[in-house]
Amino acid sequence: MKKTPEQQNLLQQMQQIADGLGRTLAPFCEVVLHDLTDPEHAILAIHNNLSGRSIGAPATELGLARAADPDIAQVIANYPNTFADGRRAKSTSIGIKDSTGQYVAALCMNVDLTVFRSLNTLLTQFSSVDNDSAIRETLEPAGADALRARIDQFAARLATTPRALKADERKALMRELKESGLSDVRRAMDIVANYLNVSRATVYNDAR
Template sequence: MRDDPSQDAILAALAPVVEGLAATFGPTCEVVLHDYRRGERSVVAVSGEVTGRRVGGALSEIGLAMLARGADAANDLNYVTRTSDGRVVKSSTMPLRDARGELFGALCVNIDVTALRRAGDILTALSGSGPVELPRTTFAHEFDDVVDAVIRTRELSLGKPLPALTRTERLALIGSLDERGIFRVRGAASRVAERLGMSRSGLYADLAVVRKGTEETS
């Protein structure tokens, strides 16, 4: 990800917008500005208290997905997720591009709609329909926590501890992490290798196998 003067100019121009948007929508709104060049410390401005984000914090799984899409990244608007503490959040993530069209950051708006969701659940129950299960998203200050959440979800789906994975299962896990954009963040490979109980060089070797297989089947 190359630096460009226009990137800094765009971030500087959006900084006051962050506070303005959050103030406009009130206490249930949070606006976060990300600079993906900073990797695991991508949050450069934040206003509001919904997910507990702070300047210097990590990008979420949603940000990782945006990074993974790269040139194909587009506005992801009005999606609804549930936080680890059970709150329901309606969000929009809008990628930022420089003068060359290169993705380098994102502007995110999060609105706590828990109260509205509870009212909706009551109406749903009265109508006899079942509640809709929402995907959970990890919003954390430390990137390690985001990596752990992604890996833990995959570990639970496999039903076995990571050290017990077969090579095929390990390659599938690494491929899943790569699709989620984990390895686009500086230093992430070392963290993943540690959690898988393998060397970083071994992880890169497996990652090369996964990516080669993806290219051959595409």
């Protein structure tokens, strides 16, 4: 099928997008650009190749369906998938239409879940503790959790995060902590400084 100038331009632009996403999401996410105007040789670009396919390989079932039916959803996100060797994946497919409403391309992202599941198992094992133990200990000063919770609440009211607070907002925060008595928590200034990612000197200055 001969491509129109518009379709050629769309495919060229999508190649740049696929390249950028591939570099950003490497190495755990395969990024594939399908040319749906040529379903038998659809794969135009493939980055972080996890599926073992190659340039010029045919379109998937979803790609063929899109090429035949422009009413199929443009964004199909986070659906379960499987690589040829049995590895489980999470996929997202984004269809690209031209000005006539016909599908020209599909940008697909396939995340290999086996790596993350193995990592999650290791982290769960590493972070597990014996909850049946009679010993309970904390290495933090008393009230540290309450102090951080109040900071989180203050930042949430401003629709921001603790580390993104501006100077005037930090001053208002310190006034609130003082009024609530939380500034009297042992090592309060150190806790606030670490939580806001600023120096102790900055916190003392904000508390004046």
